[in-house]
Amino acid sequence: MVLGVTGCIGAYKACEVLRELQRRDVDVHVVMTEHATRFVGAMTFEALSRHPVFIDQFALGAESEIRHVSLADAADLLLVAPATANVLGKFARGIADDALTTLFLGTTAPVLVAPAMNVNMFRHPVVVENLEMLRSRGVGVVEPGTGYLACGWLGEGRLAEVPDIVDAAMAALSRRRSLAGETVVVTAGPTVEDIDPVRFISNRSSGRMGYRLAEVARDRGATVVLVTGPTVLPAPRGMEVVAVRSAEEMARAVAEKAPGAGIVAMAAAVSDYRPAAVAPGKIKKQDGAQKLDLVRTTDILESLGEAKGTRFLIGFAAETDDLVENARKKRMAKRVDLMVANDVSRNGAGFASEKNAAVLIDAKGQTDLPLMSKRELAERIWDRVAELRARA
Ligand SMILES: Cc1cc2nc3c(=O)[nH]c(=O)nc-3n(C[C@H](O)[C@H](O)[C@H](O)COP(=O)(O)O)c2cc1C
Structure with a gap:
């Protein structure tokens, strides 16, 4: 040193x-x-x-x-x-x-x-x-x-x-050195579900939390694959970056990369729904209301939970109500090892902010983390992962 x-x-x-x-x-x-x-x-x-x-x-x-x-x-x-x-x-x-x-x-x-x-x-x-x-x-x-x-x-x-x-x-x-020799897949950002050639459904995720998580994993010695939806952030150095657009593309990229990884962190805000079909041409304005048929996308976290094996799974729960209760349920249902729950309705935290506050939920209990930079939060998440894996 x-x-x-x-x-x-x-x-x-x-x-x-x-x-x-x-x-x-x-x-x-x-x-x-x-x-x-x-x-x-x-x-x-x-x-x-x-x-x-x-x-x-x-x-x-x-x-x-x-x-x-x-x-x-x-x-x-x-x-x-x-x-x-x-x-x-x-x-x-x-x-x-x-x-x-x-x-x-x-x-x-x-x-x-x-x-x-x-x-x-x-x-x-x-x-x-x-x-x-x-x-x-x-x-x-x-x-x-x-x-x-x-x-x-x-x-x-x-x-x-x-x-x-x-x-x-x-x-x-x-x-x-806490992740030396590990391969880690991190997903980040929003997904974009096209309606027609000019319109889409997406969400407010900036990708910052996932990017910071990937950077800290890299700094701790891991080989990192970052699967990212569209963001304005520069691609981080020293890792493989797989750029995707829709939830289905993200699901395919994760299915391809996860088998080689000991840890998967699903920080992306994946669309739960997509239009049943993408219109080939721009949908014309009509009088009166317009309806959009939506179908469910693949639940990537759930699929990872089903094929879990010894892989360590990190999930994110962005909630506006009953934060801890919902995150706890999601953790159990999807066989997630560590759930990072954040209240996205809170001022100065969550989407599009450089800061975040979170509750870490795992099999041992719950850790409340106050508002801090997303880089610091990423450090705390990987610290907790190291503790949990050392005890396992
Ligand atoms: C006796 C003495 C003690 C000093 N103690 C401090 C100190 O404790 N902390 C500090 O920030 N600057 C202190 N300074 C001022 C720094 O030495 C000065 O700002 C210098 O330009 C720092 O250079 P450096 O940061 O390149 O080492 C002290 C200066 C003197 C003469």
Whole structure:
């Protein structure tokens, strides 16, 4: 893993973080900002880590490698402890003007930051906003503690305790590997059921929840197949993306891909009905009411439940009434291992929103998750999957 060290008094604690990680058999490479070297010498980290410390991105490493790329590729976690207000701001806004900030943009590894600063800096709206922005993009934050700060003030902003930072790093590393070797099929987005060449029936699903679930599964080491209805989202990197339109196309794609998968997550909002026939030409306007004949589509989740075997099945229940009760029934009826129930009538949650709140329902009980980013929610869902499968 990579330990980033930035310019503040707490930089000396990074030495303890490094030692503790080594005690837990983690190989640590250190990247320092120029300002960090004003607080602790690079020699200390070089001697402790037994690797060259990376500070100057314009200095070539061994065999002329470009280290901000090679380290970014090799890293399984980037932990920045302590993280200054300055570095958090650069991370949030994509400024890459030194080795650490360039590496941050170049890595696909999970990132964990442990902020440390004066209480007024920590409460400054721009710092609050930057941290919120980073959280919503999946960066983990080891919250600072409250107490006497190096500057003499009393308040929040003190670097978290070393054991807490190390525990958070170890948890992130184990999450990182929680789906290694697995093949996961995730469905996402709405389906579109054509009425005629210009009209269709669909729903408000944006696809975000399924895309985040697929991305987090990829980041945790899974081989991912994303079966997606039409969305405006860019195709995620590092996975097979199968684009479909209708419920029947989605059912066929899932039937083809699921046999090779140990886990299927059905996050798509699949139409329950489709027009009995698609009119070949545009249906003409008439006087009076118009009727549309609808027939049921294939229930993909039910089909997966029937052919379940040892496959782990994740279902989603979007409800506007009796959320938990309906989701519980659906879980039992469709032989789903983990049901993610969300109340789509709630403000700021669900369809088309970047945030969601959910209740996870499984054979062991129920976990209520408050409103959080869909990326964070995806992390919590995969955490629960790991727990349930470990117990099975
Ligand atoms: C003695 C001293 C202590 C500092 N402590 C902190 C701190 O705890 N947190 C912080 O965000 N900045 C602190 N700073 C300010 C940073 O060093 C400064 O913003 C610097 O530009 C950060 O550079 P870097 O983020 O590239 O390491 C401190 C500066 C000095 C001189």
